[in-house]
Amino acid sequence: MDQRNILAKKIKEFEIQEFVGVTLKGVGLSKTKLVPTPLGEKIIIDASRPGLIVGRKGQSIKNLTSLLKKKFRLDNPQIEINEITDVNLDPEIVAERIANSLERFGLSRFKGVGHKTMSDVMAAGALGIEIIISGKVPSSRAKRWRFYQGYLKKCGQISIDGVRKAYKIAQLKTGSIGITVKIMPSDIELPDNISLAKEPVTEVEVVDAEPKKTDGKPDEKAKDDAKADEVSKSEAVEPEKDMKKEKKAKVKKEKEKKPAKKKAVKKQAKVSNKK
Numbered sequence: 001m002d003q004r005n006i007l008a009k010k011i012k013e014f015e016i017q018e019f020v021g022v023t024l025k026g027v028g029l030s031k032t033k034l035v036p037t038p039l040g041e042k043i044i045i046d047a048s049r050p051g052l053i054v055g056r057k058g059q060s061i062k063n064l065t066s067l068l069k070k071k072f073r074l075d076n077p078q079i080e081i082n083e084i085t086d087v088n089l090d091p092e093i094v095a096e097r098i099a100n101s102l103e104r105f106g107l108s109r110f111k112g113v114g115h116k117t118m119s120d121v122m123a124a125g126a127l128g129i130e131i132i133i134s135g136k137v138p139s140s141r142a143k144r145w146r147f148y149q150g151y152l153k154k155c156g157q158i159s160i161d162g163v164r165k166a167y168k169i170a171q172l173k174t175g176s177i178g179i180t181v182k183i184m185p186s187d188i189e190l191p192d193n194i195s196l197a198k199e200p201v202t203e204v205e206v207v208d209a210e211p212k213k214t215d216g217k218p219d220e221k222a223k224d225d226a227k228a229d230e231v232s233k234s235e236a237v238e239p240e241k242d243m244k245k246e247k248k249a250k251v252k253k254e255k256e257k258k259p260a261k262k263k264a265v266k267k268q269a270k271v272s273n274k275k
Helices: 002-023 050-054 056-072 091-105 107-123 157-161 220-274
Strands: 029-036 041-047 078-083 128-135 143-150 164-171 176-184
Touching: 002 029, 002 041, 002 056, 029 091, 041 050, 050 056, 050 078, 056 078, 091 107, 091 128, 091 164, 091 176, 107 128, 107 143
Parallel strands: 041 078
Antiparallel strands: 029 041, 128 143, 128 176, 164 176
């Protein structure tokens, strides 16, 4: 019995959605939801033009409640209307706009309509959009025209839950034309969007090299370490001094050899002249 009740409620909700969609045309209807309450059934309608639903002095909304009460046998139906602020990010409203423009202007301007709606949706802040217009457009044979821009997921759980989808039908003289709209909003969290956080830089504490003192006396280990440092420094300085002395001695020897070579060359020149 529980399963039958659940199915009956879902079927009833679907029928109410279809009825509201047919009766409220040109209102910018997004979605309809049925919520059971202790006082009766609550019907939540999301639309871009709530003033048209309410009508003058609330007359149209009263007519709608009476129709729902009679047709679906609702005890105390209450209609709540929510206004949609960002119209270009709702696929239902976008698809309805395309269908209305095709019914008004015909198929001669379907490319301009597709590109215009696509640019409006991307300017509103969407990551990607896809519009598919299928039917006898514009020839006598059925075709599919695809308009797409941006980044749109096609597979995975994000394409099922994250991507917003809508389907509308436009009735023309040539026949019915299907319009599919898919929009990927910017507030969705993508699994392939990885951000690397930088590690905080730790400051290095400078420790003084002075020997530690205990009870006013310097530590013996600290003294030994200081002596060892002094010895290593002195040993490092001594070989440098020896290298400098050797370089100076080599320079002196080279200077002494140069005048001797010059004298020998002069003697050889004199001997050759005498001969």
